[in-house]
Amino acid sequence: MKQGFLIDMDGVITRSDQAIPGAAQFIEMLLERQIPFLTLTNNSQRTRRDISIKLQRLGFKVREEHVFTSAMATARFLARHKPGGTAYVIGEGGLLQALHRNGYAVVDQDPDFVVVGEGRAFTMEMVEAAVRMILRGSRLIATNTDPNCPTADGLVRPGCGAIVAMLEKATGVKAFSPGKPSPVMMREARKQLELKTEETVMIGDTMETDILGGVQLGFQTVLVLSGGTRPESLARYAYQPDHVVGSLADLLERFQEDGFCLLRQQSGVPQSVT
Numbered sequence: 525m526k527q528g529f530l531i532d533m534d535g536v537i538t539r540s541d542q543a544i545p546g547a548a549q550f551i552e553m554l555l556e557r558q559i560p561f562l563t564l565t566n567n568s569q570r571t572r573r574d575i576s577i578k579l580q581r582l583g584f585k586v587r588e589e590h591v592f593t594s595a596m597a598t599a600r601f602l603a604r605h606k607p608g609g610t611a612y613v614i615g616e617g618g619l620l621q622a623l624h625r626n627g628y629a630v631v632d633q634d635p636d637f638v639v640v641g642e643g644r645a646f647t648m649e650m651v652e653a654a655v656r657m658i659l660r661g662s663r664l665i666a667t668n669t670d671p672n673c674p675t676a677d678g679l680v681r682p683g684c685g686a687i688v689a690m691l692e693k694a695t696g697v698k699a700f701s702p703g704k705p706s707p708v709m710m711r712e713a714r715k716q717l718e719l720k721t722e723e724t725v726m727i728g729d730t731m732e733t734d735i736l737g738g739v740q741l742g743f744q745t746v747l748v749l750s751g752g753t754r755p756e757s758l759a760r761y762a763y764q765p766d767h768v769v770g771s772l773a774d775l776l777e778r779f780q781e782d783g784f785c786l787l788r789q790q791s792g793v794p795q796s797v798t
Contacts, residue, residue, distance in 0.1 A: 528560035528719045530592075530710065530743070533575075535729035535751020536772065537563065538582060544750050546773025548583040553779055555585055560717040564710075566668035566703045566733065568595035568619040568641035568684065592713045594667040594703030595619040595641060599626040600712060601702040602665065606636055611665075612657055614650050614687065615641030619667060634660070640688045640699070641667040644681070651690055658695045664688070668703030670733070705737030714743075727772070729753055731761050739763045748772060 531537060537547035554561050563586065565575065572591035579586050595615075599622035602609060608627050612635040613619060619641040620630060638654045658664050666688040672680040688699045702708035714724045724743040728734020729751025738745040747753060747765035750772070758764065769775055 526719070526723045527725060528714075528717045528723055529554065529562075530713050530717075530724065530726045530738075531561055531563050531772075532704075532726075532728035532730070532734045532751075533563050533565045534567075536727055536748050537584065538579070539750070541582075543582040543584065544771055546771055546776055548585075550772040550776040550779075551584050551586060553776055560719065561590065562592045562713050562717060563590055564592050564704065564713060564734075566594045566670050566684075567673065568593060568598070568622075568667040568703075569616045569643060570618045571621050572596065572618075574618065592709075592716065593618060593622070594709055595622040597702045597706075597709035597712050598639065598641075598665060598667045599623045599628065601708050602637060602639075603627055609636040611635050611637045611639045612654060612662065613639050613641070614643065614646050614654060615639065615667070616643045616645065635662050637665050638662045638691070639665045639667070640684055640691065642673060642684050643687075646687060651687075651694075654691055655694045658691060658697050664691060664695070664697050664699040666699040666701040666703070669699075669701050670703075704733040705740065707737070707741055710737045710741055710743070714741075727775075731758070731763075731765075735765050736763065739765075746775070 537544060572593060573588050575591045576586050576588045595618045603626035610629045610631045611623055612632060613630050623630060635657060638657050666684055669685040670683040671685040673683045692698055721742045725746060726734055726738030726743045727746045727748060729748050731753055735745050735747055745765040746767045746769060749770050
């Protein structure tokens with residue numbers, strides 16, 4: 525059976541600025557066996573080239589085409605629904621480049637959309653300008669709704685979800701988000717790999733984004749415990765992953781042993797691959 529992988533980044537292949545043990549070897553195995561894959565991130569700050577170079581420096585043999593971001597999903601979504609539109613952007617280079625590549629102009633007056641991504645350079649003046657635009661009819665888009673972002677020192681900083689929450693509260697307008705767990709991003713990634721639904725495996729460390737999105741689209745799902753989710757927390761979720769593993773190193777071991785293929789199990793109880 526043909527199979528391909530959508531692989532979350534933070535908590536799955538990297539933790540802050542370090543590679544998680546076994547992750548680079550897992551990616552190398554996929555490349556050697558010509559198994560299609562994309563690394564996915566909800567963070568819209570960096571371009572896919574920036575991310576690929578960072579991963580290469582951490583020992584991953586990935587190329588630019590192996591990276592898919594929420595900024596790309598957002599820009600493609602907007603380009604389909606209003607080609608050649610305009611956007612006021614609260615965000616950084618990755619989002620700006622994605623919009624430009626999809627035919628969007630970035631403006632500071634009367635935009636079609638107010639688009640919000642991650643960033644540390646936003647000001648209250650930008651927020652106030654966005655509020656005025658939304659109240660005048662500009663539509664509100666968030667690249668994702670993650671409330672915070674991890675940092676290299678182990679702390680967190682406000683994420684896109686926290687920034688957009690201010691705009692939603694001030695305007696009474698609910699943002700639409702194409703990022704994970706939205707089907708927009710995950711379906712777009714699947715199509716880019718030319719996979720069918722039943723051929724797609726989502727690997728992630730977060731139940732609320734990676735696993736939820738995969739379950740909603742009918743993908744096979746693998747929860748790794750190398751990120752923020754603990755096994756004891758699984759019981760409180762109405763949905764469950766198909767498999768639970770310690771890290772990508774465990775999947776790599778199974779592939780090396782017996783050419784492991786993730787087939788959906790029927791019991792409704794997550795299977796451990798360790």
